[in-house]
Amino acid sequence: MSAATAPSAAGRRTLAVLALIPVVAALALAVFAWPAARIAPRDLPIGVAGPAAAADAVERQLGRHEGAFEIHRYEDAEAARTAIEDRDVYGAVVVTPRGTELLTASAGSPVVAGLLREAVAAQAPAGTPVPVTDVVAAPAGDPRGAVLGASLLPLAIVGAATGAATVLLGLRGVRAVVTLVGAAALAGLVGAALADSWLGALTGDWWAEAGVLGLTVLAIGSAFAGFATLLGKAGFGLAATLTILLGNAFSGMSSAPQLLPTGVGALGQWLPPGAGGSALRSVSAFDGAAAGGPLLVLSLWAVAGLTVTAFGARRRAEAAPATEPAPVPVG
Template sequence: MSQASHLSYRAGGGGAVTRRAALLVIGVLAVQLAFIASYLGAFHRPQPHRADLAVVAPAQVRGELVRKLDGLPGRPLDAAPVPDEATAVHRIRHRESDAALVVDPRGTRDRLLVAGGAGGSLAQAVEQVVTRAERAERRSVTTTDIVPAGRGDARALSAFYLVVGWCVGGYLCAAVLAISAGARAATPRRATVRLGVLALYSVVSGLGGVIIVNPVLDALGGNFFALWGLGTLVVFAVGAATLALQGFLGVVGIGVAILLVVVLGNPSAGGAYPYPLLPGFWRTIGPALPPGAGVWTARSIAYFRGNAVTGPLLVLSAWAVAGTVLTLVSSMLRGHTHQGPELIPRAPDGPYA
């Protein structure tokens, strides 16, 4: 093709889509389809699987009752005997059991204790399963929510949306910091500055999210400063991981971050459907990803007096530390790669060079 023809081709729009752009578009399509598959796979048929049920019953019927509940078709319950109602309540409040069945030894009307603060859909699903099982034994059951969600927190979803917002802020902030001066952090100094800005953003983002959710909307209770600290950690963990991915993969790292946090992380976070209602794949990966760890911790702070948060906080801390370390490592590797050429002075242009 002659130079004139080439210029005409470019002017006519023939070069509007480069090979690199075409590859990125294909990548976007793959992420889009993965998004659809992940959300539909997780949500299209929620069914309880091994929901932890504490059983309080007289000794003479306890063993048989536990075996029947534990062996229901589809294994919706993981029934375990406990000595008394106080123990059952303790297990629910410490997030060791999802619900408890208290059998009336003198009548046919039993009680089911649930925790709506852990997710309204889970409490409802366990109630339906236990009600059917009781009806088969010619018994009835009344449900008592001993850890209800707040009045402004419909079906205990506020924690989920709060954490999703924090996660979005984390990877968007990291993406903006990276693409503002190139997709890769070329020097350790630049990477350190970006991490510092991200840390400051995380503090402000965490505070803003808590102010919106409470007191502005009165949607989620719990200790204000504990939620603020959680928000800071969630935003920084996601942002640092995004910076690390960008450092090694460039612009593609943004897509990988979205894949991990949005495509895989959000549907497996236990928000709309807590873990016992999710299919096996999402139920397994959820606790190991920032959205799942964040949602569990936010609900624990809001409704369970901060119980059972050690594991999720360690997960978030691991993402934050790994993201920080890998961001610095990638910058050092890039800096070493460019060190040689940068030390050679460029010859001046012009006739007197």
């Protein structure tokens, strides 16, 4: 390339960057802002308990909000409490001889708990208070769930850094796997020490919380390492899109997956941040109830990423054509 054409090539690259940055910024803002601007209940599972006639009336009232609620019927308040503790429903309306009562679980989602209070109060006769019982209360150290929701992005960043460093440092095979697993385990211990022991935002079994935090970091780190092993530098971009951009925006941790636009919340639960957040909420406040599905998702991401990282580079090396040695001149 001549000296005269060098500035032109550099100028084209500059223009390409200037054109790309606004597109990326718009995409990132849209991905995060769009779900937040469309928060509303969509097939939100809630319970209704009490005598059949009274419960039918409550169900009809709730049914006026078409597509908002997924109603589960229970015989009495005790059965509804059990369903809330098992994370089958977010709350329940209980009809008793004394009137209507509301059971919530702010530990499951403070936003949903507030939404249910507003919905039930709006349907009650004017001037009639509706008693509210918080069956599974949010921790005193995080009453609004802000710490739990904010913890996903740091976990994603730590996982991304671990996976990227493993690849860029040239670690392969067993060494790469040991690095990813060891770093994730240490991150889980540190995360539990900060969120549970220091901030009091988590109040469940300490080791279970550390395990979920570590598995989340491992799933994200393995995704970065695995995609980069398969696709090279482009793999970093794909992993970042799935685990940092879409994973955090669609996790539903600041509200609930059922409050996000249709399909978005479900997709978020198949990505590591959403699955990790749901599992962490379960082990922290609900004694592990409903944690099986999210833990399975995290395990699948981790196993797939570790497998590709361990064997992908070796297979690529074996598939590369062998170069013949240069002939040695004679005489």
